[in-house]
Structures are given as structure tokens and as C-alpha cells.
Amino acid sequence: MGGIKYQGEIKMIESKAPTASIMYQLQSLGDALKQFFGYTTFRPGQQQIVEEALQNRDLLIIMPTGGGKSLCFQLPALLKPGLTVVVSPLIALMQDQVDALVDNGIGATFLNSTLSWDAVRSREMAILNGKIKLLYVAPERLLAERFAPFLEQVRSQVGISAFAVDEAHCVSAWGHDFRPEYRQIKQLRQRYPDIPILALTATATKRVQQDIVQQLTLRQPSIHIASFNRPNLYYEIQPKQRQSYNQLFKKVQSHKGSGIIYCLSRRSVDEVAFRLQKDGISALPYHAGMSDIDRSSNQNRFIRDDVQVIVATIAFGMGINKLDVRFVIHYDLPRNLEGYYQESGRAGRDGEPAYCTIFYRPGDVPRLDYLIDQKPDPREQRVARQQLQQIRDYAEGTDCRRTILLRYFGERFKGNCDNCDNCCHPKPVEDWTIEAQKFLSCVARCRERFGMTHIIDVLRGSRKKKVEQNGHHLLSTYGIGRDKSIDAWKMLARSLLHQGLMDETTDGYRVLKLNKRSWEVLRKQRSVHIAITQTPVAKALSDVSPRTAEIELLFERLRKLRKQIADIQSVPPYVIFADSSLKLMARMKPKTLEEFAQISGVTAHKLTQYGERFVSEVREFCQGQKLPVPLPSNSQMVTLQLYQQGLSIEEIAEKRGYAPSTILTHLSELIEQNQPIDLNRLVAAERQKPILQAIQNVGTNSLRILREELGEDYSYGEIRLVRSWWIREKS
Template structure:
């Protein structure tokens, strides 16, 4: 093999750039980053999508001896990168699960022969003990010139796409400290940058942060209504070129892609439920402009490097500002104008909150809820969208970008100086120890138990804000934050703090003008009068029963009201019947419906009561049923087998619940039944082994009959869901 060119082969870096990639000049900080890399320095690169991050490690890889190993989280992304490099005549390859054994061996042989300059790997493969012998052999033969960690935000719990396997990458510095590391991402706040450096053990890294302002992108937020699909279709037809539509679940992806095809739009789905070949084929169709639209799950992400995407539409709510910036940033990477639209509805907020509640770690939940608040603030705000985004990443922007819906169609300003003074005064009197919701409760004179226990009903600001709605006070608070007239902690708790601007407002030195707009649809307007009387638990149960009714109706291809009327469901939610006799007393339940639906509805109600520590009303439990999930589990239903199939595909229980449109409690019940029927269930994926041990010990000590007794033995750090799963495994073994 002819010797490969090195830095000494070219009179300048620009000459090397032209030789390998055909460009005449570097962009942004590319040259400075490459210079540091060639000095074998650790580097952290924050550069927006389309800014040329990849070239920052690709060019140094071609100018140094040895192979550069690139860590990438997505198979699609590494395949796309390798294909682009090969198109430029650059020796690059990847090793991942899409290859056959013979293909893998051939590529390993080429690596050890020195025929490869860039090797792309997923973090799981790189950190696998079985892969390290090859890594060490590679270092001893051709040499490893550098590690490049792409999508480095995945290493941080504060990032938008945290992946635990990225946490293991610190071992690279432990085992091979002499090899430089370059970490790269398009989105990272100051906190995330610090976390990346710390987690990867970077040594005195040079940090390069390019501007986050993508001036060619037009941002807008539209309300989500029953007509949203029609509006989506209209948007696609109005816009030229190709686009990406993001959805929250695979089910929604399949639904939207199917409807678009029915309406004459060439569209394909892209999510983890498709097999590798289908994903690859759909990606190829999109990249080659054989299909115009890709519909994809937000959770799975998109590793597609297509520069001429003209629109990105979030049909469902993004989870964080960082993920939205990343996903919307796939539009207009060629620098030409592109549109980014979010459809915002409060049903999506509930879905994301549900997903957050399933996170096992309390700190992770706090972080995720704070990130969700930022997204809601962005969607509801009437100020410049670009200003909010850039402020999130610590970049100052004056606003009035002339390229977002709020700047092009501004809501009129109103003088809210007096209201701002009331709000800030309340923050001060609450000793700057609480968040927005608590301050609003005080201003509006709430009788909430916690507020009264704190004695905040005796504050001078208690009840002085009853003339404004909760939404209006929230808009004021968000505006004060955006105008930097109020501060907020960023440790996951979102506590409001006064700053210099706050005191200027309180001293009447500056006025406060804000955009105030009325929400088109409020939650209360959509709630029927008889539902308002339901308690919180009853409302939750009603939602679960409606989901069950919808699923049963869909299975029979009938409208939901044919199964049960809303009035019957509300009565079930109030009375919580768990026996046949009690269920038959519900209005609308006759002999036929009792036979057809009695068991499935009473099981759902009983499971809800167990999950929420509720007892059925005495009149509903005259005949006691077994609390053990094993009773009646000899035969599995089709819906339980569907859950088992998704579990075997590697989906988490939360993902299965979202995918199937069922509550998590229902999915856990399915898993309990599966275990009781000796179906293969990987408990280690559902409950960490270190938490299983004390649960098993508690069950051995107090028995398996009562969940509450087991939890009392364990303490409040254990939740009922993990106890249920471990108990089901214990019972299947005894």
C-alpha cells in the first residue's frame, strides 16, 4: 500500500482541506480546532448542526499516522458518515450489528493492515471487554491516533439524549491516557459542557463554542387541535423539497406516514420497531430523494446527514430545548431557508410527564421536569423564539429576529409594571425559596395545604393577584425571566431568585411591558361539568378506563361508546368496583356486558388501586378477589402476548405503554402474567439487580401477599412498580 499523505505533505491546512474534501476555506472555528487536534490536545467542540463538526476530526485523522476511532450513537449516522467519506475516496469503515460475521472479520483485517484511517463504533461495542483485545492489537500495530466522541451530550444527564453507556467512555482516558480525545456536539449548555469534560476525564481541554444562531431557519409554534393533521398536510403541500416529521411514539409515526401516503405525499416511517433492513432502505429512499418525507420517532432520533431538508415539523412536543434545537437543526443545513414548526398541545405535556415519572432516579426526574418547563415556556411565549433558544445556551440575542412567528406577527405589548412588582415582591416575601407555581398560589390566595402549613397565607402578598388567571401570571413570570428581570436556579428545582433587574422594577426605576395573549383552548373548557367533581385519583382512573375502552373498541372496530357510555366510566371511577357483583351494579352494565367486559375492567380497577395505594369502596368489595397476579394466569391473552413481543424487542415498559396506548400499570400487569406463565422476561432490564436483592429479601421476610407490607419493610426509596415486578418473579419461582 502506498504511504498515506501526512501534514508534511501539504504546504498548508487549506491545501489539505482542498485535497481531501474539495473546500477552499475553513468555516467557523474549524482551523483552530484542527490545529489543536494536530498538537494532540484534548478538545471539546460545540458547533451547531451544519457547522462542519465532522471535518474537525476527519481532517486530522487523515494527516496523522494510525487510525482515528469515532464513537457514534446511531447506526444510521455512522453508516451515513462512512458513505460520505468513501465518496471522497477516504478509507473509512464501521463495525456494528448490521454486519455479518464475515464482513466484520474482513474489516478487522483491513484495520490491522493499516488500510483504514477512520473507524466508527457504537459506545457499547467500543467498551465491550471482547473488543479490547482488538483495540490493543490495533494500538500496537498501526497505532490509534485519536478518539472522537460524537454526540457527546449523550454523556450528560443534563443533556437532551442521555445514554448510560456513554458514561463508560471515561475508561478510554484511564486505559490509554496518551491518546487525545475530541468531544463534539451541536447542543450543550454550560452545565452540559462541564459535565462532558468531567465525565470523559478530558485533560485541560480547549473548548470551542460556535454561535448557535441558525439565521436561515424560520421558527413557529401552532396550537394542536383536532384539525392538526389537516394543517400538517397543508404545510407539506405549501413547502417545497423534503422534510422530517417527528412524533412521540412509533404508533403515531406509522399512523401519520400511512395517512400522508393516502393523501398523495410520498412518506416513509423510521423508528426502532422496523428491522435494520427496513430502516436502511427507508433512509436510502429519503437521502436519494425517492421519497419526500420521513416520519420518525423523537426517542429514536435521526442519523441522517441530508443538507437540503426544507422543513422539520414536530407533530408532538419535543422533550427539551436541546433536543428541539438538534432536531429542528436538521433543516437547512445547506444554509438555504427552511421552516421549523411545532404543534403544541397539553395532551403531549401529559405524555412527556408520564414518561418522566417512569425514570427510576429522582434527580433525573427533576432534571427532566425542568427541561420540560423550558419547552413549555418556549411554546407558550410571545417573545422572539430565537432569543429564547439562544438564551438557553448562554448566548445573548436582542430579539426581533424577523424570522419567527412572534417577531413577524407580534402580540401587542401591555404595561404590567404593577403586576411585576406584586410578583417580585411575593418572591422576596417567600424568601426566594420557591418556584413559579407556589408564588402564583400565594398571589391568587390558594388554600393548598402546604402553603397554609408554611404560613404563607399570612404574607402581605397573599391573595393580591386574584384579578389575573394562572396563565396570565405564568406569562408574566416567563417574560420576567426572558427579560432577565428575574433569575431561576438550574439544579433541577427551578427556584426563583431576585437579581439586579428585579430591584430596579421594585424601585420603580424601569417599566415592565409584556406580551399577553389568551390561550385558545383551556383545559377547563374541555372538561364536562360532572367531571370537575371527580377527585384527582378518580380523574386518573377515568383516563385509564377510557384508554381501556378505546383499545377494546378498536379491537372490535366499534365506536367507544358502544362498549360503555362516559357516565358508566365515571361511576366506575367513583365506586372502584373489583368484584362481579359490584361491577354489575354500575349503570349500563347488563348481563352481556358483565360477561364481555367485567373481568378486564375490574382487573384494571384493582390494578389501579394497588398502584396508587387505594382501597376500593366497601360496597364494591363484598366478594374478595385474590390480590396475587398469579390468579387466573394459566392462559395468556393476545394483548399480553403483544406486550411480551415488544419486551423481547428490547423496549422498556414505558416505551411499550406509549407504543400500545396503554397505562404503565396495565403493562406491568401483563408482565406479571407473563412471569406467572413462565414466559421469558428479563427482570434485570426492568429492575436493576442491586435493587432486586433487598426486595427479594423483604419478600422472604414478610411474605408476598401485601405490597404495602413489603414496601414498609423496604422504605420509601422503593416504588410499588419495581416491587410488583420482583414479587411476580419470586412467585413464579416458588
């Protein structure tokens, strides 16, 4: 692979893990990527970012969760002389990233309040001796007076190559997780004007981006904004039922793997976690009302796969580096779209399919309104209410969920995503161009100074004081929308916003504005189609691939092995290997160390540490899977599904459009393949005995000879089924 070359042809990097010193010869970025992280190709945008970081530029990197942000500062840190200091907000995040780096044989450590004085001193000596390339610290420690002399010593003795500010959105009061201490990080620029600063975050609107650049005093930063699209995540809204816990329980049961359930209150967290435990789901609570020890313990048990589910308030999750979360459920409506994107984004960080569900009912909104009322600043209340309305519009919207989310971050997504409820279960679409022209015309005639509610009041001929005080009862658009309900007009207005056919201010007042596309609608240059109602879609019977079933079996065995190793080393399982690497192993079935080394995510260090154990597990599985007959075909598996639903041969044949003889052939072959077919359901026990006797007399080679032995009272079908059972039992 091509890339930048360093110091002529070769750059020597010494990286010392706790147990060994390893010398790496690196000729290109591609070599470094494989050597340190086990990957053969960069993800989109990563290589350019790494190259610019190596040129000592200030950078603002906005990349969605799971997009590979960490590598953007970790790889340059390994290729540059000196120490890279990473500013990280949470202890758990530091621990996870350091564990993962050390497991790759990379010199990394953290300094935080969990360490004893001796441990801190030991780590500081390792840094000063050049054994550490990445140091993780919280902003409070980094800027503390007592830490400054040590940092100066590092700069003079080994050098500081860069400061990386992770979760940089915390610096902005416009973001969803503002932390005042992050504002002080700008002191780094004053103390170390020549050292580059890299700011990284998963979520930032344009306003937050500007604030990050200003607050961190980034100098002509190169700004990299990756797509906010997470194509592996399935987004859905489920109407919250009266018996909402039962609805939640069924949803959790339908998912495999780890999951997070977010609740609005601590009381709900405790109640849901308790009920799930009683119903046999391994679940633990997490909220700010618990002791630090209990919170930390529950979080670690979740990260290490000791429990399946963590039930939490939004206090949980920021910086959690668990890659294999398969589902995130919001039991209550989130507070805003930015927070929801961040929280739902904790699912599927390994790039594998994951599910994001919101349980929504309008009756939950007053609880969030009450929380907004507690904010002391009227301006903050106004902005929070606008954000609340935006998440309601998302929940009630009929457009593609992905389109709505990405538009919030200023990114346009065109077309059907095929991975959200609105796209997978589409509503009937109607041409509402005329209605859209009425609505947009009313916005224009009200001089683009009012919000959705007022425009709808004018359209429906409301006698409210506000309408008459502004003279809007005299407009030509007054009352022209009486034929539509308030909800219908809201549905149209939301769709116009989500499709980018109209804009809205973001200052908390929600004033509607026309844009270029709005005028195209008004001039009849563009039509408007909106989805209007929910329609049930029949669930199609899917083919089940036997190859897929075999891969799943091996994947589960490899997960158990990974868990055993992780428990011994006291690290989260994904530190050993990500789910994506295990799935590749399950598909490729590497039976030699050479084959194992080709798996994405396998570094030279991991090959030495774990290669033999995983290869042995694969070999043992493959040996146990050797069958004297082929696995069922897709078509046979569909027949098996229908059989297991209790259908007769004739009913299966009718449902599938096949002849009964074809279905009978499928069932006899499934019996030989040791699939769960009950012969007694197909052939009466008293008729099986004569057939078995005939098989003993004349053998199994010919159905015709067996029929002649038995006589015409016996059909070829029942003879074939019993013969298949005999063959299976004797094999």
C-alpha cells in the same frame, strides 16, 4: 490562505480511496481544507479547534448541528500520522460519514455488526497497511475484549493519532439521550493515557458539559462552545386544531423538499404515514416497534430521496447525516427543550433555509405526564416535569423563540431574530414594569424559595393552605395582583425568565431566583415590556424575481442529476454534493471545468468524478433558456400574480396604485415573454380577428398606423395586446 505549516514547508499525506492512491502536497490548513473538502474558508471556530487538535490536546467541542463538527476531527486526522478512531453511536451515522469521506477520495471505513467476517478482515488489513485514516466504531465494539488485540496492533504498526467521541452528550445522565455504554469509554484513558480524546456534541447545558469532562476523564481540555444559534431555521408554534391531520397535510403540502414529522406514539406514526400516503404524499413510518430491516429500509429510502417524508417517534434521527431536510414538524409537543433543539436541528444542516413547527394544544400535556409517571425514580420524574414545563413555556411564550431556546443553553440573544413566528408576526407590546415589580417583590418577600404557581397564588390572594401555612397571607404583596388573571401572571413570569430578568433552579423544583437584572427592575433602573396577544398580520404580496425562478429550474435539474448518480453508486444524494453546492452551481452556472472547480464543496476528487456531467447539464440548460426577449421584471411579475388571481386591469391598477395603461403595458410585454396570459380574457375573440387582419395588412411596426387601419372603434390597448400575441406566435 495562511495557517500552520507542517514539517517545514510540505507534509506528504497518502490517502487511499477504494479505487486509487492520491498524493497530496499541503502547505497550509487552507490548502488542506480545499484539497480534502472543497471549501476555501473555515466556519467560525473551526480553524482554532483544528490547530489545537494538531497539538494533541484533549478537546470538548460543542457546536450546533450543521456547524461543521465532523471537520474538526476529520481534517486533523488527515494531517497527523496514524489512525483516528471515531466512536459513533449509530450504524447509519457511520455509513453516512464514511460514504461522504470516501466520495472525497479520503481513506475511511467502519466496523460494525452489518459486516461479514471477510469484510471485517479485509478492512482490518487496509487499516494495518496504512490505507485508512479514519475508523468509525460503536462504543460496544471499541471496548470489547476481542477488539483490544487488534487496536494494540494498530497502535504499534501504524499508530493511533486520536479518539474522537461523537454525540458525547450520550455520556451524561443529565442529557436528553443518555446511553449507559458511553460511560465505559473512560477505559480508553486508562489503556491509552497518551492519546488525545476529542469529545463532540451539538447540545450540552453547563451541567452536561461538566459531566462529559468528568466521565471521559478529559485532561485540562480546551473547551470550544460555538453559538447555539441556527439563523437559517424558522421556528413557529401552531395551535393544534381539532382536525389536526388536515392541518398537518396542508402544512406538508406548503413545503418543498424532504421533511421529518415527529409523533409521540407508534400508533400516531403509523396512522399519519398511512394517511399521507393515501393523500399522495410519499411518506414512510419509523419507530421502535418495526423490525430492524424495515426501519433500516425506510430510513435509507428517506436519506436517498426516494420518499419525501419520514414520520417517526424520537427513536429516529440521532446521527442522521441528511443535510437537506427542509422542514421538521412536531405533531405532538416534544418532551423537553434540549430534545426539541436536537430534533428540530435536523432541518437545514446545509445552512439553507428550513422550517421547524410544533403543533401545540394544552390537552396533549397529560399524555406526557403519564409517560413521566412511568419513570421509577422520583428524582427523574421531578426533573422531567420541570423540563416539560420549560417546553410548555416555550410553546406558550410571546418572546422571540430564538431568545428562549438559546437562553436554555446559557446563551443570551439580543434583539429581534426576524426568523420566528413571534418576531415575524409580533404581538402588541405593553409596558408591564409595575406588574413586574409586584411579581419580583413577591419573589423576594417569599425569600426566593417558591415557584411560579405559589407566587401567583400569593399575588392573587389565594386561600390555599400552603399560602397560609407559610404566613404569606400576611405579606404586603398578598392580594395586590387580583386585577390580573392567572394566565396573565404566567405570561409575565415566562417573559421575565425568557428575557433574563429572573432565574429559575434546574433541579426539578423550579424555584424562582432574583438576579442582578431583577433588582434593576425593582429599583426602577430598568423597564419591562412584554408581548401580550396574537394579532394577525396581513401577508404582503412579494415580488417574484425571474432570475430566482431560473435558478430554481436549474437547481431542480441538478438535483435530478445528483439523484441519478447517487442511485448508481448506492449512496445518499448529499454525499455527491450538498444542496448548498448545487445552489451555487445554479447561480454561477459554471460552463467549464475551471469554473466548476471554484464552487464551494468541489474537491479535486469530485471535479474528476462529476465535473463533466454537471458542467454539461449546466451548458444544456443555458442553451435551452436562451430567449429572444428579456425575462419579466419584478414589477411585471407582481402584475402577473394579480392577473392570475382573477383581477381585471382596472382592479390591478387600483391595487398597485398605477394607471391602467401601465398595467396594460405590463400584460402586453408578459404576453411577448410567453408568460401565461389568456388573450381571450382581455380582448373578445370577435375583436381579435380584425386586428390580426390589420397586422397582416400593415405590419406590427406602428400602433398608430394599425389604429388608422382599424378606425377609432378599436383602442390602442386592445391593439397592443393582440399585436404582442402575434409577435410571440411568430417568434
